Each structure stands twice: as C-alpha cells, then as structure tokens.
Amino acid sequence: MTLDELRTLATDTLRAAGLAYDHAEAVAETMVAGERDGCASHGIYRLLVAVNSIRAGVVVTDAVPVVTSPRTGLVRVDGGGGFAQLAFARGLPVLLDTARSHGIAALALNNVVHFAALWPEVEALTEQGLVAIAVTPSHAWVAPAGGTRPVFGTNPIAFGWPRPGREPFVFDFATSAVARGEIELHRRAGKPVPDDWGYDADGQATTDAEKVLAGAMRTFGGHKGSALAAMVELLAGPLIGDLTSAGSIAADRNRGGSPIGGELVIAIDPAGFLGDAVSEHLARAEAMFAAIEEQGARLPSSRRYEARRRSLAYGVEIPAALHADIMALGERA
Amino acid sequence: MTLDELRTLATDTLRAAGLAYDHAEAVAETMVAGERDGCASHGIYRLLVAVNSIRAGVVVTDAVPVVTSPRTGLVRVDGGGGFAQLAFARGLPVLLDTARSHGIAALALNNVVHFAALWPEVEALTEQGLVAIAVTPSHAWVAPAGGTRPVFGTNPIAFGWPRPGREPFVFDFATSAVARGEIELHRRAGKPVPDDWGYDADGQATTDAEKVLAGAMRTFGGHKGSALAAMVELLAGPLIGDLTSAGSIAADRNRGGSPIGGELVIAIDPAGFLGDAVSEHLARAEAMFAAIEEQGARLPSSRRYEARRRSLAYGVEIPAALHADIMALGERA
Numbered sequence: 001m002t003l004d005e006l007r008t009l010a011t012d013t014l015r016a017a018g019l020a021y022d023h024a025e026a027v028a029e030t031m032v033a034g035e036r037d038g039c040a041s042h043g044i045y046r047l048l049v050a051v052n053s054i055r056a057g058v059v060v061t062d063a064v065p066v067v068t069s070p071r072t073g074l075v076r077v078d079g080g081g082g083f084a085q086l087a088f089a090r091g092l093p094v095l096l097d098t099a100r101s102h103g104i105a106a107l108a109l110n111n112v113v114h115f116a117a118l119w120p121e122v123e124a125l126t127e128q129g130l131v132a133i134a135v136t137p138s139h140a141w142v143a144p145a146g147g148t149r150p151v152f153g154t155n156p157i158a159f160g161w162p163r164p165g166r167e168p169f170v171f172d173f174a175t176s177a178v179a180r181g182e183i184e185l186h187r188r189a190g191k192p193v194p195d196d197w198g199y200d201a202d203g204q205a206t207t208d209a210e211k212v213l214a215g216a217m218r219t220f221g222g223h224k225g226s227a228l229a230a231m232v233e234l235l236a237g238p239l240i241g242d243l244t245s246a247g248s249i250a251a252d253r254n255r256g257g258s259p260i261g262g263e264l265v266i267a268i269d270p271a272g273f274l275g276d277a278v279s280e281h282l283a284r285a286e287a288m289f290a291a292i293e294e295q296g297a298r299l300p301s302s303r304r305y306e307a308r309r310r311s312l313a314y315g316v317e318i319p320a321a322l323h324a325d326i327m328a329l330g331e332r333a
Numbered sequence: 334m335t336l337d338e339l340r341t342l343a344t345d346t347l348r349a350a351g352l353a354y355d356h357a358e359a360v361a362e363t364m365v366a367g368e369r370d371g372c373a374s375h376g377i378y379r380l381l382v383a384v385n386s387i388r389a390g391v392v393v394t395d396a397v398p399v400v401t402s403p404r405t406g407l408v409r410v411d412g413g414g415g416f417a418q419l420a421f422a423r424g425l426p427v428l429l430d431t432a433r434s435h436g437i438a439a440l441a442l443n444n445v446v447h448f449a450a451l452w453p454e455v456e457a458l459t460e461q462g463l464v465a466i467a468v469t470p471s472h473a474w475v476a477p478a479g480g481t482r483p484v485f486g487t488n489p490i491a492f493g494w495p496r497p498g499r500e501p502f503v504f505d506f507a508t509s510a511v512a513r514g515e516i517e518l519h520r521r522a523g524k525p526v527p528d529d530w531g532y533d534a535d536g537q538a539t540t541d542a543e544k545v546l547a548g549a550m551r552t553f554g555g556h557k558g559s560a561l562a563a564m565v566e567l568l569a570g571p572l573i574g575d576l577t578s579a580g581s582i583a584a585d586r587n588r589g590g591s592p593i594g595g596e597l598v599i600a601i602d603p604a605g606f607l608g609d610a611v612s613e614h615l616a617r618a619e620a621m622f623a624a625i626e627e628q629g630a631r632l633p634s635s636r637r638y639e640a641r642r643r644s645l646a647y648g649v650e651i652p653a654a655l656h657a658d659i660m661a662l663g664e665r666a
Contacts, residue, residue, distance in 0.1 A: 071436030071605045073406045103404030104439045104599070108606055131572060133564075146630035151621060159564045169567070171560035221554025227504035227633045231466075231492045233621055234502070238614040239464060240606045244621055266437070266599065272404045273441055273573045281571040288484060288566055288577055297479035300560045 002315045007032045010047055013329055017051045019083075020062040026085035030116045035316050038307025041181045042117045045322060049115050049258060050083070051329050058257030059083060059113045065090040073102045076240075079112035084263060087112050088121055095267050096128050103272030107265040108240035114138065115258040119172040119301070122160030125267050126168035132160040134172075135232040136263040139249040142176045143216035145226035148203030150216040153245030153259060154180055155232035162270070164282060167308075169289065171300035175229040177218040183209050236264040335648045340365045343380055346662055350384045352416075353395040359418035363449045368649050371640025374514045375450045378655060382448050382591060383416070384662050391590030392416060392446045398423040406435045409573075412445030417596060420445050421454055428600050429461050436605030440598040441573035447471065448591040452505040452634070455493030458600050459501035465493040467505075468565040469596040472582040475509045476549035478559035481536030483549040486578030486592060487513055488565035495603070497615060500641075502622065504633035508562040510551040516542050569597040 001009070010028035015021060027050060035043030053059050063082025067090050069075055075094045079087035087109045098105035118134040125132035138153030158172035174180075177197050186193045187209035195205045198212035206212060219225035237244040242262025243251060251260050270278050289299060334342070343361035348354065360383060368376030386392050396415025400423050402408055408427045412420035420442045431438035451467040458465035471486030491505035507513075510530050519526045520542035528538045531545035539545060552558035570577040575595025576584060584593050603611050622632060 070608070071434075071602075073435030073437045074605045076606060101404075102406030102435055104406045104437055106437045106601065106605075131568070144625045144628075144630040147625060147628035149624075149628050151624045157561075159560070161564075161567050169563070171557075171564075173557045173560065220557050223633065224504075224506045224553050224558070226630075227492070227506065228490075230502070230621070230625070230633075231494075231504075234494050234618055235464070235601075237621075238618040239601065239603055241610060241614050244617065246621070246624065247617075268439065268568075268572065269404075270572055272407045272439075273409060275403070277574060281574050284577065284580075285567055285571040288563070288570075288579070291482075291484045291579065292477045292480060292563070295477075295480035295482050297477040297559075300556065300563075 001318055003032055003036055003311065006035060006044060006316060006318070009326065010044060013047050013326055014050065017054045017329065018061050019054060019059075023061065023063070023083055023086050026089050027083050030085050030120050033120050034117065035318075036308055036311040037304040038311070039117065039304065041179070044318060044326065046115055047326050047329065053113060053115065053257040056255040056257045058252065058255055058260065067091055067094055069094065069098070073098060073105050075105060075107045076110060077107070078110050081111055081260075082113065084109055084112035084114050085116070088124075088263075088265075092124055095265065096125070096130065099130055099267035099269050100271075104266065104268045107267070108242070109263040109265075110240060110242050111260075112263065113258050113260050114263070117172050118156050118158035118263075119160070119170050119304075121265060122158045122170055122172070123168060125265070126160040126162040126170065129162050129270065131162065131268040131270060132158075133266045134158040134263065135236045136259075137233050137237050137243070137245040137248060137261055138259040139252065140245040141180060141217050141249075142219055142229060142245075143199060144230070145219055145223040148199040148216055151246065152176075152219070152226075152229040152233055153248065154217070155229045155245065157228060157232060161285065162282070163286065163289075164279070167301070167305045169285075169299060169301070173220075175219055175225050175232060177220045177225075180213075180217065183212055183217065187213060236262045240264055334651055336365055336369055336644065339368060339377060339649060339651070342659065343377060346380050346659055347383065350387045350662065351394050352387060352392075356394065356396070356416055356419045359422050360416050363418050363453050366453050367450065368651075369641055369644040370637040371644070372450065372637065374512070377651060377659065379448055380659050380662065386446060386448065386590040389588040389590045391585065391588055391593065400424055400427055402427065402431070406431060406438050408438060408440045409443060410440070411443050414444055414593075415446065417442055417445035417447050418449070421457075421596075421598075425457055428598065429458070429463065432463055432600035432602050433604075437599065437601045440600070441575070442596040442598075443573060443575050444593075445596065446591050446593050447596070450505050451489050451491035451596075452493070452503050452637075454598060455491045455503055455505070456501060458598070459493040459495040459503065462495050462603065464495065464601040464603060465491075466599045467491040467596065468569045469592075470566050470570050470576070470578040470581060470594055471592040472585065473578040474513060474550050474582075475552055475562060475578075476532060477563070478552055478556040481532040481549055484579065485509075485552070485559075485562040485566055486581070487550070488562045488578065490561065490565060494618065495615070496619065496622075497612070500634070500638045502618075502632060502634070506553075508552055508558050508565060510553045510558075513546075513550065516545055516550065520546060569595045573597055
C-alpha cells in the first residue's frame with residue numbers, strides 16, 4: 001500500500017468507529033508515521049487498539065482541545081478526554097512561538113488518551129529547529145528497583161535534536177526493561193521470558209509471560225532506570241496536575257483502554273543561548289555523531305529512518321491477517 | 334570534626350592554594366555537603382582534586398562570574414574559567430526569579446571547572462520549591478553502546494523534586510556503568526573489575542581496571558543509557574556553546590585536571606501549571622513515594638539523608654591519612 005492509501009484506510013476506519021474527523025486525521029497521521037518507519041507495534045496495528053479504546057468508552061470522540069498559557073513560558077492543552085494527537089497539534093504552534101520568544105518553554109497535555117510513541121512529537125519540534133524532551137506516564141505496570149509491585153508505567157522518555165539537512169537525532173524508549181508489547185508477544189507465542197523482565201503477583205521472579213503481565217515488569221538499568229521512571233511520573237503527573245500511572249490504571253476500571261493522563265514536552269530554541277552561532281555549534285554536535293558512527297555504533301532511530309526511506313519509495317506491506325482485522329472493524333462499525 | 338571545623342579547614346586549604354575567597358567559600362560548602370552526606374568520594378577528599386586542578390593551572394582562581402539573560406527564559410553565567418560553584422551561586426537567584434516569572438527557565442553555566450556532584454545544585458532549587466533537572470558532560474572516557482572508543486563523559490543526570498517539610502526527592506547518577514572513581518579504587522587495590530565495565534584501548538572487553546581507565550568505560554543500561562549520555566553531551570555542550578567531553582579532555586592537555594565546560598540546569602515552578610493547587614498535587618507525589626517505600630524499596634538519596642542527620646548531630650570522621658594529606662597540601666602552599 002502507498003502511505004496515502006494507508007492514511008485513507010486509517011482515517012476511514014477511525015471515522016467509522018465514531019471518531020470526529022479532526023481527531024481521526026491526527027490519529028491516522030501518527031499511525032501512518034509508525035508504519036512508514038517500520039514500527040509495526042506503533043503502526044497501523046494500533047487501529048485495533050484505538051478502536052478498542054473508543055468502543056470501551058475510554059475516549060471522548062469529539063473532544064475539543066483548549067489551549068491556554070498559564071505563564072509566559074508555559075502552554076497547556078486540555079485535551080478534554082480525547083486522543084493526545086489533536087491536543088498536541090493544537091498546542092504545537094503555541095509551544096513553538098513560546099520557546100522562540102523565551103528560549104525555553106513547556107507544553108502540558110492534560111486529560112488525553114495515549115496509544116502512540118513520543119517520537120512523532122519530538123520530531124515535530126526538531127523539524128522547526130528546536131530541541132525537545134517529552135515524557136508521559138502510562139498504566140502502573142512496573143515495579144521500582146528494590147520492589148516487586150507496580151508503581152510506574154512504562155514511562156517513556158523521548159529526546160530530539162535538529163540536524164540541518166538530515167533526519168534529527170531522536171530517541172524514545174520505555175524506562176521499563178522491555179516494552180509491554182514484547183511480553184505480550186511472548187505470551188501469545190507461549191514462550192518463556194528471561195527471568196529478569198519481571199515478577200509474578202507474589203513478587204517472585206518468573207519466566208512466565210502471563211504472570212509478569214499480571215504481576216510487575218522491571219525498570220531498565222536497575223536503580224537508575226527506576227529513578228528516571230519516577231521522574232517521568234512526577235513531571236507528567238503531579239507537576240501538571242494530571243494522573244500518575246497508578247491513577248491511570250484505576251481510572252480505566254478494567255476496560256483495557258489505553259493510558260489516560262498527561263504529557264510534558266519541553267522545547268528549547270538553540271538560538272536562545274547561541275544567537276548567531278547556531279550553525280557553528282550544531283556542527284560540533286555533528287562531529288560527536290560522526291565519532292559515534294565511525295566506530296560502527298548506530299545512532300538511535302537509524303533503523304527507523306532506513307525504513308522510512310524504503311516506505312517513501314516503495315510503500316508498506318500490511319500483513320493480510322491484520323488487514324482483514326482492520327476491515328472487520330470497519331464492517332462492525 | 335564538626336561541620337564548621339570542616340568548613341574552616343576546607344576554606345583555609347583552598348585559600349592557601351591560591352583560590353580567591355568567594356570561590357574558596359563556595360567550593361568548601363560543596364565539599365562539606367558531600368562529607369556531611371556520607372559521599373566520601375565527593376567530600377573533603379576532593380580538596381586534593383581541587384588543589385591539583387589549581388596547581389595544574391586548569392582553574393582561574395579569581396574568576397568573576399558574569400550573569401546575563403540572553404532571552405527572557407534563559408540565564409547564562411560565564412564562569413570565566415573558575416570553579417562551577419561560585420558561578421552557580423551567582424546564577425541561582427536569577428534562575429529562581431526567571432522560573433517563577435515564566436514557569437520554566439534554563440540556566441547555562443559556561444566555561445567552568447567541575448569536580449563535584451550535581452545534587453547540591455538541584456537541592457538548592459528544591460529548597461526554593463522548584464523542580465530541577467541538571468546535566469553536565471565530563472571528560473571523554475565512555476564508549477557509546479555498540480562502540481568501544483570514548484566519546485561521552487560520565488555525563489551525570491540529576492533531578493530534584495520538592496517535598497514540603499522533608500528532604501527532597503533527588504537523584505544524581507552517572508550515565509556510565511559505574512563511577513570512574515570506582516574503577517580507580519579497583520586499580521589501587523589491584524582487584525579485577527567485572528568484564529562488562531569497559532574495554533581496553535584495543536576495544537576488547539577486559540577485567541583489568543588500569544586498561545579500562547586507559548580504554549573506555551561502558552554506559553549503564555545498554556543503548557538507553559548511551560542515548561541519555563548523548564543527550565547530556567548535546568544539552569550541556571553544543572546547545573549552550575560549550576565543550577563536549579571530547580573537547581574537555583583535549584583542553585586538559587594531559588594535565589589531569591577536572592573536566593572543563595558547561596552545565597545546563599532547567600528549573601520549573603510547580604505553581605506555574607498548578608496555581609493554587611500545588612499542595613494538593615504535591616500530596617499525590619507523596620502517595621507515589623509511599624507506594625515505593627511501602628514495598629521496602631528505597632528512594633534515591635535516602636542513604637545520603639540518613640548520613641546527613643547523623644553528621645548534623647554528631648559531626649563527621651575524617652580518616653587520619655586523608656587529614657594528613659590535606660594538612661600537607663596546606664604546608665606546601
């Protein structure tokens with residue numbers, strides 16, 4: 001399929017499930033970006049997840065995001081219980097203006113439903129020449145280091161750095177040891193997981209994927225990853241007056257919906273500190289990237305950018321079973 | 334020794350080594366805080382490191398920090414080649430004002446010498462009720478994930494969150510697998526290091542501490558820690574027009590001095606997004622901390638705060654050999 005065909009399929013499916021047109025467009029765009037970049041788990045497959053959240057009543061399908069500026073350096077979008085994508089799209093131009101005026105700015109998305117990765121959001125800022133950090137909690141599935149019961153979500157951290165004339169330096173990773181979807185795949189395949197991925201509900205290490213899903217996942221990187229997971233909870237939860245991961249999973253009331261809550265995006269304009277010397281100092285960053293790649297190490301997102309080039313040239317292949325599942329969604333609606 | 338006695342010893346020693354009085358006071362305060370909190374490696378032992386940097390000519394001993402505001406949300410302190418402590422002290426009140434006015438602000442310290450941890454700086458912000466993130470590069474000692482040659486420094490990330498009526502939630506950790514001092518201790522003791530701490534100069538994994546020190550350390554947490562190390566380089570290097578870790582070690586010219594360069598501190602005022610509801614949402618953060626501690630997991634810095642309470646009550650014990658080394662510094666000056 002071409003990306004345009006994919007976009008139409010995604011938009012139509014979301015519309016048929018009852019999502020308002022502006023939301024459907026914004027959500028479809030994110031799913032197409034995921035599929036384009038070879039992130040199957042954040043691609044068009046997420047239509048099933050999004051439609052499930054819609055049908056479970058977790059999402060306000062016609063929410064109108066409201067943008068305010070509580071302080072000169074802060075932007076807030078109340079997403080009204082809708083998907084995060086449109087809220088971000090509405091806040092983005094205000095965040096850009098604010099960051100350029102003051103050198104640094106923060107955007108809080110409140111009261112939104114999350115099903116996607118954070119890299120589309122940091123990339124949107126790097127495309128405008130800004131540096132970006134984004135964090136969001138999820139559902140409480142992850143134990144703190146030294147504990148065995150869930151407190152944190154998978155709590156991703158994303159970062160973007162603009163690279164003139166090429167794809168930005170972007171990373172976006174969960175602070176959990178692995179993505180939850182990875183454990184889900186092991187469960188479906190009936191395969192054991194390594195014994196350091198998580199705990200069962202009694203707090204014992206286990207290789208049973210199902211038991212980890214019902215118990216708690218671990219953070220990556222021991223106490224350091226656990227500290228970062230706590231930081232994400234605080235920044236995109238209490239700091240912006242929104243749910244923690246524990247609050248999100250409680251609010252879901254076992255409907256199996258996507259995480260609900262907030263997201264914090266910090267944007268910094270390189271011209272703020274650098275003035276006329278932006279290109280000189282961005283070139284020094286390029287020297288660092290070269291020092292990494294020269295020794296055969298890869299930059300984060302490099303596989304994603306390779307997939308993007310292929311997809312833009314040749315389109316994407318959607319597994320027949322997934323396509324059938326998506327068509328079935330449409331018929332049921 | 335009481336903390337006052339320790340402060341006098343540190344100040345006098347730094348003065349005798351030629352450091353201007355205001356710098357000596359600021360640097361001594363940081364060392365006393367380290368010793369007080371049981372961080373021996375960042376305590377009064379650092380007098381030896383600081384005096385070494387002074388005698389090696391790496392530090393401008395009478396630098397006058399210059400504070401400017403390049404944008405309404407940005408504060409810059411040019412440290413003039415002096416120690417970071419006085420530059421931070423001069424920038425702190427301006428950063429506080431700026432963060433409170435705009436909701437978020439960033440402070441760049443430029444052209445300073447670093448020998449200390451970052452937690453004193455984030456704690457200074459939490460004491461004023463702000464949330465803080467601080468990052469700084471160091472010397473290029475650490476290989477990116479997938480590589481074996483040094484690009485990054487030990488590149489610490491520190492975070493602070495205010496907790497009314499008690500010590501703040503603070504973490505401060507290197508993005509390297511271990512602290513460099515840890516490898517140094519193994520070298521001195523003639524003990525092997527685990528084979529996943531670093532590489533020799535030929536890029537081979539090794540258990541020889543001396544070879545790791547001459548080769549490259551690893552990042553913590555695989556590619557995720559490596560991505561964070563790159564973020565630290567970018568934020569506190571090119572973004573603020575200052576040295577990367579590679580630039581710092583090159584500028585040292587084998588003098589064995591402390592890292593030279595920049596530091597970025599981001600401060601966020603919780604009242605910005607929360608208005609009158611700050612205490613309500615800080616209480617929600619406390620609920621998260623309780624959920625961590627209830628299962629026997631420790632919060633970061635908890636050992637440090639226990640040591641602090643002991644030190645404030647009973648003073649600190651300085652090893653006789655270290656005390657003799659410090660007195661010898663004074664005599665030589």
